[in-house]
Amino acid sequence: MNNFLLCLGIGLFTLVFLCLYRGIFGPGILNRIAAISAIGTKTLVILLIMGFIYNRVDMFVDISMVYALLNFIGTITAAKYLEIGGEI
Amino acid sequence: MHMLHLTSIPFFLVGFFFFLAATVGLLRFPDFYCRLHSTGKGDTLAVLLSLIGLSIYEGFSLTSLKIIFIAVFMFIAQPTSTHAISRAAMRCGLEPWVKNEEKIQ
Amino acid sequence: MISISDDIIIRTVSRVLVPFIQIYALYVIMHGHHSPGGGFQGGVILGASFILYLITHGLEDAKERMSELKAGLFSSFGLLIYSGIGLLCLIKGSNYLDYGTLSTLLRVVPAQARSLGILGVEIGVGIAVMAVMFSIFFDISTGGVLPEDEEGLGTRNE
Numbered sequence: 001m002n003n004f005l006l007c008l009g010i011g012l013f014t015l016v017f018l019c020l021y022r023g024i025f026g027p028g029i030l031n032r033i034a035a036i037s038a039i040g041t042k043t044l045v046i047l048l049i050m051g052f053i054y055n056r057v058d059m060f061v062d063i064s065m066v067y068a069l070l071n072f073i074g075t076i077t078a079a080k081y082l083e084i085g086g087e088i
Numbered sequence: 089m090h091m092l093h094l095t096s097i098p099f100f101l102v103g104f105f106f107f108l109a110a111t112v113g114l115l116r117f118p119d120f121y122c123r124l125h126s127t128g129k130g131d132t133l134a135v136l137l138s139l140i141g142l143s144i145y146e147g148f149s150l151t152s153l154k155i156i157f158i159a160v161f162m163f164i165a166q167p168t169s170t171h172a173i174s175r176a177a178m179r180c181g182l183e184p185w186v187k188n189e190e191k192i193q
Numbered sequence: 194m195i196s197i198s199d200d201i202i203i204r205t206v207s208r209v210l211v212p213f214i215q216i217y218a219l220y221v222i223m224h225g226h227h228s229p230g231g232g233f234q235g236g237v238i239l240g241a242s243f244i245l246y247l248i249t250h251g252l253e254d255a256k257e258r259m260s261e262l263k264a265g266l267f268s269s270f271g272l273l274i275y276s277g278i279g280l281l282c283l284i285k286g287s288n289y290l291d292y293g294t295l296s297t298l299l300r301v302v303p304a305q306a307r308s309l310g311i312l313g314v315e316i317g318v319g320i321a322v323m324a325v326m327f328s329i330f331f332d333i334s335t336g337g338v339l340p341e342d343e344e345g346l347g348t349r350n351e
Contacts (some may be wrong), residue, residue: 058151
């Protein structure tokens with residue numbers, strides 16, 4: 001079962017690099033914000049899979065919850081900043 | 089607990105398939121709003137399925153309950169952030185892409 | 194000057210989520226010696242919940258919930274808890290922040306007194322970090338314009 005989870009983790013890691021292409025070359029800032037949000041979501045699942053491989057899930061669950069929170073708050077802040085025309 | 093391991097494998101595979109579909113959509117769609125469709129809906133469903141699979145793999149303990157909490161939070165929060173981003177794009181005046189170059193009224 | 198968001202979805206969802214984020218922050222502070230967490234991390238999450246409220250509901254509503262005066266008082270209170278525990282250990286005749294001497298005061302064994310002392314210090318750090326984070330964000334978002342400047346106290350030659 002460990003090998004299966006490891007392959008899944010490596011596959012998700014490759015998908016992160018594919019999303020990074022849109023983050024670098026996306027025309028305009030809005031595409032980059034969407035790409036960063038997608039990368040954050042995939043990172044969360046990779047963290048949990050790593051916790052299962054090393055057999056210490058209790059540590060990694062708290063960290064991934066915090067990362068989900070920060071991803072959400074960051075995206076909402078960036079959207080608000082663009083909406084009021086950058087006058088923060 | 090071999091039964092639990094075998095039950096959680098389909099969840100992982102379907103979740104990974106939806107992640108793959110969402111990322112291919114993010115790369116290949118022609119417009120920002122279409123890409124937001126793909127990553128907002130596809131990523132949310134993929135995370136939900138993957139976390140449910142992980143919680144079944146763990147068994148019935150406190151850790152699996154915490155993983156279910158993360159899944160519920162992602163289910164509420166990620167569509168909201170997608171909605172916020174698309175509203176900001178509409179306010180900035182980004183126009184949707186139309187085929188055959190017709191203007192939207 | 195951040196105004197209130199005119200979208201009902203964002204306002205409702207953040208109003209539902211802010212109490213749960215705060216409960217999770219208190220959980221992270223309390224479980225500092227079992228799992229990743231502690232004072233500083235919990236304080237950051239607690240401050241992030243206030244910042245979420247400020248982003249979605251505007252500056253005026255956030256000022257009613259937590260004014261600048263209250264933020265200053267909270268940060269001083271957190272520092273008072275931290276230094277107070279240290280000075281209490283000093284008064285009892287040992288080193289600064291040597292929690293073992295508090296065992297006679299709390300009527301427990303010295304090992305348990307050390308654990309409780311660390312917990313108290315983490316709570317103080319968490320409160321101080323929350324207040325400072327909110328205060329920094331508040332000051333940047335007002336743009337350095339105080340309410341007194343807008344009214345015009347009439348002390349300049351105009």
